[in-house]
Amino acid sequence: MIREEEIKAAVEASPLLGGCNLSVSGMNVKYCHKGQIVSDRQKNEEIIGLVMEGSMDVYSIALDGREILLSQLERGDCFGVVNLLTNTEFPTVLRCRTDTTLATMPKSQLLAVMEKNSELALRYAGFCNRKMQFLIRRIEFLTMQSGKKKLVQYLLEEPDKGRAFGKNVSRDELASILGISRASLFRELASLTKQGLIALRDGEICLLRPDELEEILYA
Numbered sequence: 001m002i003r004e005e006e007i008k009a010a011v012e013a014s015p016l017l018g019g020c021n022l023s024v025s026g027m028n029v030k031y032c033h034k035g036q037i038v039s040d041r042q043k044n045e046e047i048i049g050l051v052m053e054g055s056m057d058v059y060s061i062a063l064d065g066r067e068i069l070l071s072q073l074e075r076g077d078c079f080g081v082v083n084l085l086t087n088t089e090f091p092t093v094l095r096c097r098t099d100t101t102l103a104t105m106p107k108s109q110l111l112a113v114m115e116k117n118s119e120l121a122l123r124y125a126g127f128c129n130r131k132m133q134f135l136i137r138r139i140e141f142l143t144m145q146s147g148k149k150k151l152v153q154y155l156l157e158e159p160d161k162g163r164a165f166g167k168n169v170s171r172d173e174l175a176s177i178l179g180i181s182r183a184s185l186f187r188e189l190a191s192l193t194k195q196g197l198i199a200l201r202d203g204e205i206c207l208l209r210p211d212e213l214e215e216i217l218y219a
Contacts, residue, residue: 007103010052013076016127020120026109030102038094040080046107049079054100059093069176070138072097082131084111147180148188152216154178155207
């Protein structure tokens, strides 16, 4: 049984909701299994979801039916907030990467708090701004023709990874993120390894000469 204190701790861990004195009394807790698809609608009501424990993958579905991995949600991350002020559905799929615990609340509840809390409203505007920038970068990224440039840009742009990647992302998932085939991914990894620009160690991709990797983007 999840205690109210645990929900409050998850809310405070949220970059969007933390520090806004948001009441958790109207929140429900939902347990989801690994692989389960999650919706931002619950009993015909639009909801906001907050990841308390576990992680989720956010996918976009291409016209040919391919799933393109956009991002991952971890503890403190929210979903269902981008279309908070519109009735338009955001065309993404949420799938639990692990067993996941969510706290949910009606969108109307968050809107009511936002009307009275200018700090939360400004924080939400910043959240949407960052999401727009992210989507613009993803569009630019996915329209690149070169699989090698897609891989290099991903490796150079991923933040806070200590220049090592791959422990939490499988090769199939990385190929999905890049929008290329698994065979193309392995071919480009082998090429960059042969050039001495990266090294593959214990399932991780380690950047050896990031400055030279960056030159590939402008070649």
